[in-house]
Amino acid sequence: MVTWTDFERATIQDIFSKIDYDIVGPDALSRCLIVYPWTQRYFGSFGNLYNAAAIASNPKVAAHGKVVLGGLEKALKNMDDIKQAYADLSVLHSEKLQVDPDNFKLLADCLTIVVASQLGKDFTPEVHAAFAKFLAVVVAALRKQYH
């Protein structure tokens, strides 16, 4: 059972209210594909991922970045039982998409870096720690149904 302090709850809600979903999702996913190119293995149908410029301007990457952020919103709305809320998503990633769960951490790291670049001074160490905890819980929930 994950327990959230009042500060953590408020901070995580606040972060999501401040970030632009249409920028953060696409930016984080394209960064992941650029910085950790082996993650491209899951996106064979996305067309041109040949270099950073191609990835950053790829419409399928952008669209999928928004899908990912929509998934995070589900966690945001179910903070007291993310494990349960993510059960189906976890099965999807393990059985259908067959994503190596180590990749979840890579995307989480890119999300943290993009949010850090968006929030400037507001991204204090305490805010950073709350966000990192949230992403760690999300990643653990996504890993849960891998057998």
Added chain:
Amino acid sequence: MSLTEKDKAAVKALWAKISKSADAIGADALSRMLLVYPQTKTYFSHWPDTKAGSEPVKKHGKKIMGGVGLAVSKIDDLAAGLLKLSELHAFKLRVDPANFKLLAHCLQVVIANMFPKDFTPEAHVACDKFLANVALALSEKYR
């Protein structure tokens, strides 16, 4: 995943932009690491305070960035250039190398936070590779 000439150029270009703020970056990254990954505090039990802005954190952040700056200047042969630091970490400090990744992540979070326009995806991948190679050079003497 060794550094290409393009990576080295990108790292030097990024360093040129951020090095004036090295002390602030080091202190911020270190304090974030201690807060976000509390297990890293175990290496600093001799400090009275591990909070952001405390004297030991600021002083040590500056020292770390000195090491990063040295690594940038020795980017063509990190193992040789960081030999003394590797011996220090291997025989005296004995920091588990897994922690190098945590500090590297925090450094990049701080750079992205302070220099959002400069920390492009291209700069990010070069920086990530560079810090991974620095970690490798620092672990060189471990066994």
